[in-house]
Amino acid sequence: MEQVSSKKKTVDQALVYIKDECRLMYGGFGGIGSPPTLIEGIFEKGVKNLHLIGNDAAFPEVGVGRLISNGRVKSMITSHIGSNPNSGKLMSEGKLDVSFYPQGTLAEKIRCGGVGLGGILVDIGMDTIVDDGKQRVEVNGKTYMLEPALTGDVAIVYAERADEYGNLIYDKTARNFNPLVAMAADITIAEVKEIVPRGALNPEMIATPGVFVDYLVESKGVNWTWAWQEN
Amino acid sequence: MEQVSSKKKTVDQALVYIKDECRLMYGGFGGIGSPPTLIEGIFEKGVKNLHLIGNDAAFPEVGVGRLISNGRVKSMITSHIGSNPNSGKLMSEGKLDVSFYPQGTLAEKIRCGGVGLGGILVDIGMDTIVDDGKQRVEVNGKTYMLEPALTGDVAIVYAERADEYGNLIYDKTARNFNPLVAMAADITIAEVKEIVPRGALNPEMIATPGVFVDYLVESKGVNWTWAWQEN
Amino acid sequence: MGMARELRQRIARRAAQEITRGMVVNLGIGIPTLVADFIPADWRVMFHAEHGVLGTGPSPLKGEEDEHLCNAGGLPVTVVPGASYFDSTMAFGIIRKGLLDVTILGALEVSEKGDLANWIVPGKLVPGMGGAMDLAQGAKRVIVLMSHVNKKGKSKIVKTCTLPLTARNCVDLIITEMAVIEVTVDGLVLQEVMEPYSVDEVVRCTEAPLIISGKLKG
Amino acid sequence: MGMARELRQRIARRAAQEITRGMVVNLGIGIPTLVADFIPADWRVMFHAEHGVLGTGPSPLKGEEDEHLCNAGGLPVTVVPGASYFDSTMAFGIIRKGLLDVTILGALEVSEKGDLANWIVPGKLVPGMGGAMDLAQGAKRVIVLMSHVNKKGKSKIVKTCTLPLTARNCVDLIITEMAVIEVTVDGLVLQEVMEPYSVDEVVRCTEAPLIISGKLKG
Numbered sequence: 001m002e003q004v005s006s007k008k009k010t011v012d013q014a015l016v017y018i019k020d021e022c023r024l025m026y027g028g029f030g031g032i033g034s035p036p037t038l039i040e041g042i043f044e045k046g047v048k049n050l051h052l053i054g055n056d057a058a059f060p061e062v063g064v065g066r067l068i069s070n071g072r073v074k075s076m077i078t079s080h081i082g083s084n085p086n087s088g089k090l091m092s093e094g095k096l097d098v099s100f101y102p103q104g105t106l107a108e109k110i111r112c113g114g115v116g117l118g119g120i121l122v123d124i125g126m127d128t129i130v131d132d133g134k135q136r137v138e139v140n141g142k143t144y145m146l147e148p149a150l151t152g153d154v155a156i157v158y159a160e161r162a163d164e165y166g167n168l169i170y171d172k173t174a175r176n177f178n179p180l181v182a183m184a185a186d187i188t189i190a191e192v193k194e195i196v197p198r199g200a201l202n203p204e205m206i207a208t209p210g211v212f213v214d215y216l217v218e219s220k221g222v223n224w225t226w227a228w229q230e231n
Numbered sequence: 232m233e234q235v236s237s238k239k240k241t242v243d244q245a246l247v248y249i250k251d252e253c254r255l256m257y258g259g260f261g262g263i264g265s266p267p268t269l270i271e272g273i274f275e276k277g278v279k280n281l282h283l284i285g286n287d288a289a290f291p292e293v294g295v296g297r298l299i300s301n302g303r304v305k306s307m308i309t310s311h312i313g314s315n316p317n318s319g320k321l322m323s324e325g326k327l328d329v330s331f332y333p334q335g336t337l338a339e340k341i342r343c344g345g346v347g348l349g350g351i352l353v354d355i356g357m358d359t360i361v362d363d364g365k366q367r368v369e370v371n372g373k374t375y376m377l378e379p380a381l382t383g384d385v386a387i388v389y390a391e392r393a394d395e396y397g398n399l400i401y402d403k404t405a406r407n408f409n410p411l412v413a414m415a416a417d418i419t420i421a422e423v424k425e426i427v428p429r430g431a432l433n434p435e436m437i438a439t440p441g442v443f444v445d446y447l448v449e450s451k452g453v454n455w456t457w458a459w460q461e462n
Numbered sequence: 463m464g465m466a467r468e469l470r471q472r473i474a475r476r477a478a479q480e481i482t483r484g485m486v487v488n489l490g491i492g493i494p495t496l497v498a499d500f501i502p503a504d505w506r507v508m509f510h511a512e513h514g515v516l517g518t519g520p521s522p523l524k525g526e527e528d529e530h531l532c533n534a535g536g537l538p539v540t541v542v543p544g545a546s547y548f549d550s551t552m553a554f555g556i557i558r559k560g561l562l563d564v565t566i567l568g569a570l571e572v573s574e575k576g577d578l579a580n581w582i583v584p585g586k587l588v589p590g591m592g593g594a595m596d597l598a599q600g601a602k603r604v605i606v607l608m609s610h611v612n613k614k615g616k617s618k619i620v621k622t623c624t625l626p627l628t629a630r631n632c633v634d635l636i637i638t639e640m641a642v643i644e645v646t647v648d649g650l651v652l653q654e655v656m657e658p659y660s661v662d663e664v665v666r667c668t669e670a671p672l673i674i675s676g677k678l679k680g
Numbered sequence: 681m682g683m684a685r686e687l688r689q690r691i692a693r694r695a696a697q698e699i700t701r702g703m704v705v706n707l708g709i710g711i712p713t714l715v716a717d718f719i720p721a722d723w724r725v726m727f728h729a730e731h732g733v734l735g736t737g738p739s740p741l742k743g744e745e746d747e748h749l750c751n752a753g754g755l756p757v758t759v760v761p762g763a764s765y766f767d768s769t770m771a772f773g774i775i776r777k778g779l780l781d782v783t784i785l786g787a788l789e790v791s792e793k794g795d796l797a798n799w800i801v802p803g804k805l806v807p808g809m810g811g812a813m814d815l816a817q818g819a820k821r822v823i824v825l826m827s828h829v830n831k832k833g834k835s836k837i838v839k840t841c842t843l844p845l846t847a848r849n850c851v852d853l854i855i856t857e858m859a860v861i862e863v864t865v866d867g868l869v870l871q872e873v874m875e876p877y878s879v880d881e882v883v884r885c886t887e888a889p890l891i892i893s894g895k896l897k898g
Binding site (some may be wrong): 260261262263264286287290309310311312313314319322323329331333334335336338339342354355356358359360361391401402403404405406407408409410411438453457458459460 | 729730731732733745746747748749750752754755756765766767768769771772773775776800805806807808809810811812813814817818844845846847848
């Protein structure tokens, strides 16, 4: 792949890859570390019937919550939707199909897709609802559930800094699922606070090597209000 | 676990945990990133019948190579022994039992043990020698080999800097298998160039959280000659 | 939970007594979050959060919040010296490897065998399990903080859970506004009774049979 | 391989023509390592090494070596702007995910179907596969650099490999001191003949049948 020129794109250029029915992976935990400018762009573009893969449904107007609240999402593979009541409502109305996984299992399934493995064996949730219909595998006398790898069409991530090769550094707890989804989709778009030249990042600090990143978009910052800011 | 006091130990104190027949995991790639002071200590202490788990056999007098060359190793789970002719000799004489895995598979098997998973599904080496007798699992119409997790009794790692909680930062290509084995054993001993107080490391740079590390030992530096230094 | 602030604080204060110096602890949302307030900073307890931090500290001053540094409930926190950041696979690797000394969680039901139900009320509340299954199954010790009875006055400590489980045989200790109950192989042992309740009142409000600890009889 | 320096250089120089600007490339030990010398720095080719670096650069000056910064063969290197360090799982994640544009490897045998044998001679040489299986199976394009015949004068380009395989159907291009041969669905296509050899000589030294490319006939 030609990776010499800068991967920097405008939001519109990057959004070309996100279409109706897209299997869209996203970083973020309760909206922390979700890419606000790309999500705003997806919303404005009118993309619909999205299949989201990521940790949670955030809050009604925070992170991917806004896409869910506005009926743009057809299905979710996730661990938690409790902080966005619209998700539960749409789910009970049959308008949103939700598949739940224990959070650690979801993270590993996505990583698996990102590093080219077929799946993992895990015992979290054995003999509970999440065990229904799962393939079981025995290893050294212990039984595990088989969890296949997850991949997506496009991953959107938020990073604090990128160089022009696409190397990414995250900020504090905004890292969460970002490095995982960044590896697991066919196309990875990183929204970044600051894009610097090659060589300007400490190579020891890079969490996502640039080879995983296809396009870089400059962030306009968060356009929502956090729950803790509301009083 | 009581983790308030410093984890700093003398080499002798740390070596108490490494006994004959120990399943010993180690970091390092051709000796780069292997802990020289701990290996010297194991050698001097006379530990024998070790079961090594790590990437390679290094060179005859470099890294774990010295332990192998001196007949202290009973078995190895590894990916490569070609740079240490003593390993091949001992193996063909029936004095060293070697199990080979593709390097990426070995790394993932160790990580698996480190993060409490049962195994992975991988297709590297399908229909070759390494496929012999492996359990096969089908996922979404594709066949994989099942590779169980690997764990050890003790892991020895080399890090550039640690704080007193045991948080570790590695240096360049000396990172390699170190963060993986650091997670995968019952006891992890880190040999470190520099031990600093809590709070002195950038928390974004920490590759191994201190919770995985039991003991810290100060490094006396490499006591071998690298191949490239020999002319 | 709609419990009075005073009662919530009391439960949290009691739970804090289960923590010792240097432990690695994960606090769930709700009453468990309050536990941190009762643990001295010089104990160097390392608080773990699922989204990738080990070593969170007190809330920041108003105006000094960092939107990228929050606890698992989404509220701003700080970090202590020795903290580290990592991605979610590492956060859950720490949990599954068994390196959490204690996790403190809320619950909808706990059975006499220590089964935990805390994530779903089918047909009503389906928030998803988040990290609850990983925590309940992975932590060395699971402490549940909850109201003793539900809004309808029914015991939440039951013979058998009626709600879908989070994990089996995982709970070690239950702390409510009425009592401290230990889960043992012999069954539930009533270890402490909170003011102003009596042993009889606790037994009456508890569906599961309780073994009365010797120290309460004497 | 015991091949003259001049020949090794020639093979490496030819292999470098297969690399284009910005590619992600992993070079094996031996002749493949030499390929880097023939690729201009301003092409910004990113060299990948299995032990955790993407973006290695030229050898350092004598006396400026860093014992923690070596290539997979253990020889000191430098890094270029845009390089990153990571652990071995990430290094192999990049390989298995199919993000290596090209890997250039040595070989003991290559079959007409592109099967590769390059890690073991049972009973004689058992060094282990290292990263060879991951690279051969994972890279988008596999180029083999080797001597055309072995020490006994026997063709290393064979109908069927006699040695245990590294991976099946993985080789795309073979470059030797005699020829450049492409592996296609129709079989091996002789694309170029090196000075001073003739097409006939190459065919005679090759066990597997060769299709002669049109451009060599004309």
